[in-house]
Each structure stands twice: as C-alpha cells, then as structure tokens.
Amino acid sequence: MTNFVDIGAVEDIPVRSARLVKTHGGCIAVFRTASDKIFALDDKCPHKGGPLSNGIQHDESITCPLHNWVFDLNTGAAKGADEGVVKTYDIRVEDGRILLDRAAISLSLVAE
C-alpha cells in the first residue's frame, strides 16, 4: 500500500495561495509557491494559533496574518528574531496530483 494519499490537483491551488486539508487532528495548510513548489504545514502559528494559510506568501516563506511572524515553508522554522517551529508534512507532486503523507492523516487519527 502506498504511503501517500491523493489530496487534489496542483491546479486546485492558485499560485501563491494555500488551501486546507481538514483532518481529525486539525487543519493542514497546503501551499503552492510562485515557482510551483508545494509545501504542507500545520495551519497553526506556534505564537497565537494564527491560520497560516491566510497569510501572504513570498518566496518560500509565509507571513502569519495575525502578528506577522514569518516562517520558512521548507523547515517550518520561524525567521528573524522570533522563535518557533511549525510542523511540516511530507508532500510530493506526481503527474500534477498532490500526494500527502498518509501519516499526516492517520497520526491525527491516533491522536484523537
């Protein structure tokens, strides 16, 4: 059995936007950058819980909409003077389809 689950097409996310994958453990934000890279992170800023999917994307960073913390989409680590890490998930693109690590979903199930 494959370890990845199809969550949609790359085209379903406009460039420089993000969309949500809802799981029992919370929401995962899936980002598509200007250069068509795809990233998956918890939709929750470690600072005050801001929904990162609603932030402004620039390069491979996301600025939280609540208090402007900036996170690296690759590592989930806060940039600049702020400290904190957002959980990232394995994600890949095959034939224009976005595949998310099944563990991202089942982990949340276990957590329940």
Added chain:
Amino acid sequence: MAKKLVIIGAGMASGRLIEALLEKNPQAFEITLFNPEPRGNYNRIMLSPVLSGEKTYEEIVTHSDDWYAENGVTTYFGETVTKIDRDAKTVSTKNVTMSFDSLVIATGSAPFIIPVSGNDLNGVMAYRDLEDVNAMLEASAKPNAKAVVIGGGLLGLEAAAGLKEQGMDVAVVHIAPHLMERQLDPAAGFLLQQDLERRGIKIHTNGFTKAILGHSTVDAVLLEDGTVYEADIVVMAVGIRPETRIATDAQLHVERGIVVNDAMQTSDPDIFAVGECVEHNELLYGLVSPLYDMAKVLASTLLGEQAAFQPMELSTKLKVTGCDLFSAGDLDEGDDREEIVFRDAVRGVYKRLILQDDRIIGAVMYGDTADGGWFLQKLKAGEDISDIRNTLIFGPNFASGAAADPLAAVAALPLDTEICGCNGVSKGDILAAIDGGANTLEAIKAKTKASTSCGTCADLTAQVVQIGLGDDFVLPQKETICKCSDYSHDDVRKLIIQKQLKSIAEVMQELQWETSCGCASCRPALNYYLVCAWPGDYVDDGRSRYINERVHANIQKDGTYSVVPRMLGGITTPNELRAIADVAEKFNVPTVKVTGGQRIDLLGIVKEDLPAIWYDLNQAGMMSGQAYAKGLRTVKTCVGTDHCRFGTQDSTGLGIKIEQKMWGAWSPHKFKLAVSGCPRNCAEATCKDLGIICVDSGYQVLVGGAAGMDLRETDLLAQVATEDEAIELACGFYQLYREGAQYLHRPYKWIAKVGLDWIKEQLVDDLKNRKALADRFHFSQKFCQVDPWAERASQGKEAHEFQPLADFTKVAAE
C-alpha cells in the same frame, strides 16, 4: 590691515572661493561681493530638481544673507558692475564705486540664444537661473500648456523632464542625430530617447530651428523640415558662452573666455578670474568640479601661496529621476581603439568601455551606472586593465572575485579615489576629516563638502564614513519601502507613474527589487499604488493583499471572521435588521455588536460560512461594509434637520450622499468620515480623517483628525456654501490623499509631511485642481464600486478561499 578684495559675481565658483579664503585666513581680506542676480549663491546645478518639484529653492541655497553678514562679506546684490578702471583700481555700478587691491571676475556664462527670427518674443527663455525656473513654473500652471525645448543636451533634457513633471506637453528639438551627442554614443542616446519618449516627451532629432513664430508672445516653433510645434514657452538650452564683456571693456586679454594662467591670474596681475568665464590653456569649463578646483587654486594664489590649476577627466550624470546615465572620457571609435560592450535589452542596460593600449579612455553607461565611479577611477589613473579585461565590464564586484558586500568594495578603494566629483573630495580627504575629529556624517560633510552639491555620491560618502568611523557609525536609514528595495515609498509611487509600470512584477523588475517576489510589507503597498495609479487598467492581485481585504471580512484572534454590512450614513431599516437577525440565528453567530461607526458587526463566523452569510445579506439588499479595508470605512451622521431641533443642514442626507460616492474606494489606510448637523457635533466629526460640521452659513470641511493610537483634532480645510461644494471638496481631498500618501499612513500623518497649507493650495485656492482631483476620484470609482460579497456569494469568485482542498474529517477512520 586687511586688503580690499572685490568679487564680481556670486555664483558657485565665487562662493567656493570665499569659503576657501575664510577657512585659510579670515583676516586677510575685506571682501565685497557684487551680483546682478538679487540674491547670493545657490546650488545652481540643483535647479532641475526645483523645476521638477523634487526640491524647493530654499533647499538649494548654499549661502544665505545671514551667512555673508556673519562672515563680514559686504554684499551688493542686484547690482551689475558696469566698469572696471584698472588705473584707479576701482569698479563701478550705477550707484557705487568701490576701490580694490585685488579683483576677481566670476561673471560665469550667459546662455547662447540662437539667431533665428522670433528669438526675442515673450515666452522665449533660457535655463540658467531662478528667474528662468520661476517663469517656467508659472507657464506650466496653465492647463494644457506646451513647451518646446531647443537643445537635447544635459541642460535641455533636464528642463524637458522637469517641465513634463509639471504637467506640460513637451517637445525637444535637437540638432544632432542623437541626444547628448557630446557625452553619449548613439546606442546610449537611443536608450535615453526611448525612456524620455515613454514619459510622453516628444523628441525631434536632426531638428533645425528655422523660426520662432508669434506676434508679441510665442505661438510655435517652425523647423527647417516644415514641422511646427505649438508652444507657450520656448526654452533655449543650446549652450553657453563665457560672460566676458566687462573684461573686454577693461582691455584684459580675452579669447573665447577671459584668459588666465595656472594661478588664475588674468593679463593684469591684480585681476583674477574663476569659473565659467575663464579660458585656461585654450579650454573652457562648464561643470562644477573643475570650477571648484579653480576656486581653491585662486584662494591660495590670493594668499600668496603657490598653486596651479590642472584640468582633469570629467564625468557626467543626468539629473532626471529614473534615467540613469554616466559618461566619461573619450567615446570616439578609432583604429587604435577597442571596445567592450554589454547590453541587456530587456532591462534597458547598456555599457560600453573604450580602450586604448589596455587602458580605459572612455566609458558610457545607461540604465545601470553603479560602477561608473570605479571605471572613472581606472580611467583617471590610466591603469593597465589587461589582467581583468575578461570581466572588466561586470564591474568591481566581479573583477575582485566575490566582494558582494558593498562596504568591502569601498574599503578596498585606494585613498586617492575620488568620492565626490563635484567637490573633488577623495576617500583620503574624508578619512583625514575623521582623524581631525569629525565624528558624524553631518560634521564630515560640513568639513569636506563631500556630497553637498549634486548629491549623487551620498551613498558612497556614507559608506566611506562608515569605514572610517567603524562601529560608532550607524548608516543613516533612508526610509525605504521595505528591506526588499532601496527606494522610498515616494520614489516608488513617482516611478510607477513615470515609467508606466503596470504590474507588481514589472515594478520589481524595473526598480531592481532585491527579493524575487517581495515580502508581506511591500507587496500590499505596491498593489495599492498600482490600483491607485491605473484605475481600470491594473488587475488587483489578491495574493498581495492582507487576509482581511482578500476575503472581505475581518480576521479575529481565533481565525474566525467578523461581518459588517454597509449601512449608508448609519441609517437602517426594519427589513435589514430582520435579515441580520435571521443570519445571526441561522449561522449561530456568537456575538452581535453595534460598532463605533454606526454599523452592526456579526462576530465569530467560520471562514467557510462567509459566502452563505453574504448571500443572505445580499438578498436583503445589503452589501459589504468594507469594515476590513484600507479604504473608505463609514460615514457617521447625526439626525440633522430631519428630527433634531438644533440641526442646521441635512447632515444625514449629506453623509449618505458622500458614502454613496465613496464606498468601495481603496486608499493608503482606512478613511473614516462623519457629518454633524450643528457645532454640538453629535457625530464626532472633529476626530475623523474627514469631518463636516454643518453651520447656518454652510459646511465646515475638517481634515486630519485621529482617535486611535494618536489623538488629534481636525483642522479646518475650508468652509463652503453648498452641499455640492462640500462633496467635491471631500472627494478632492480623498483623491489627493490617495495619490500622495505613503501606504499605511493615515491622513493626519500625510498632512504632517506635506503641510496643511499645501493641501489648501491644491484644493481651496485652485478650484480647477479640486475639480480635476474629484473627477479622477469618480473615474476610479467606476471600477471599485462592485460589491465584493456578491461576487463571491453568487458568482463563485475565489471559491478556493472558502473550501478545503480535501476533508478527511468526514471519512471514517481506516
């Protein structure tokens, strides 16, 4: 006893001479200064920024009347010296005669007026002094005014760009096949022409002026090829000739200029000359840097020291914002010469080096001139470049291997590198000033004069100072738009218009953004500037908007949203209230609140529900209240004459009319209004961005209030008699703010920057301008007054925002 020194002319060379004398020995001379212009010395090379409106005259004055008085210089301004009596050693004007021990002639130059018929008509002018600039500004104030500039050299093009900036229709007639033919080669001349044409300046090369047409004032310029350009003014900028009449009359040796030796002495040993009126070794000089050198040499001569003037290589920069060009040395082709050329057509960059015997003898650059100083240094030093020839054209960063750090590059420069070309200040001079005790940038600039003339070397000067002072020095932070760019908000706004930039990508490309796609600070600012600059043309980039504006609701601390429907003037109906109540029940809205802006706020709504709620509110005739926008928020009103026994005018009706005109508009920051029906001011208009207080005799329009982090009472902009005037004034003010303020500045901050007087000039004194601003606002509104809720609730716009990509919460656990 001090000797008597008389100086004729208070231009830049003479100003520098007086400074040098005072610095070396303030007691040596009793100085008397004559000037035909009714003022002292100002920085004449900065007239172009004054013309374009980037600077004021006060900012370019270098020596004020007080300065002369403090330094004991006797001045006769507005007095023309008509005679030099060499035997009696006196000079005379109409009113006074003054004796001298030494005399300095610094009469400068006069503009050359081409000998065609009509050159004496009213409206034909030169571009030489403040009077000329004032005459041009006056002409440009007329609507649809047209200017023809004859001469496409440095001065002519600066005049053309300045006049265009002032809103005139400008044509440049140039006699040569390409612009600035003395400084540029054809390729660079062509790029420059393209840039200027893109700004709407007509360029006519190979243009020979046949006549200037008109009766008493100029109407048009006729060229040999039959072309006619209409003109309200004609600016002659074809060249200058040394002003030598007074010297000729005194029978001094005069050729093209007043002939001087290396010590700046004329054929009479007690008479000296400096500046543009001088001829030295058969050469004339018109740029400021050699003139300053002459002044220094003459100061030494007058004090009995040995000094000799040595001509040097000169470089040229054009002071037109957004046109970067650099030229130095000899640009001609030749059999014994080679050249290295770099072109980037997309970026409009052109660089060409002319080499002879492995040495740079000429350099011309267009579009990217950052390395100009480095090439000039090599050119002056006659350095053998054969070792670095392969990468020479890419400049110092590449040539030295890595040094992307600009400070490292500056640190590596030799001490004799010239930092400030105008004032001949070397890196060594600046470091010496620091050793001498100057420990701030201002002190060092005052001491060395570095970057005090044309200012193009300001960054470089600061960098050298930084190296000299080390950790004690903090580079002055120019307020840039953000870390992605070196431009200020104002520069960016100006360049968007000038360069006709119409997308964020274009702005970042053309203005050399340092990041690939900006950041969360600059992207929303750029998006707004483009929305404002190109209504109907620019496609709004939602990805560059803060979340509130992107999803048209206010995000709350827990990631839910609040929804505020518009209620014009704070007036609602039972039907609207019923719909709001229904929505609140249907969607389990946890909090319903009345806001400070006389609206109703539904709080705690999950994002996915937004379109459905909007749909229901739309059905009841309500639209977005834009309570989330950097844009028009609310117009608060009181009940005015409808019900109130004190009301003087229909404040409710006026508030509604204004809100009908303004809803949907974007601006640099939020914009809140209120209209009160009488001075009791129940609508609290005196702390709004714009408030109106109705009085018996009309409407007081107040601006610049604040009741947030800062608390500020409004100031009166004007009182007007009718409702229509009040509406036009309000819309005009809003547009002036929209076009001028920096992103995220509320009106009170912007007013503090530009001054209320200036705003009154624009809107109260100049009714045409007020109307034009209001018209531009109404035009822009045509594209903004679309309810964003309806687009999303009924037309499926941006549906991806509100729906998850995948939902595993509805899938049974595996």
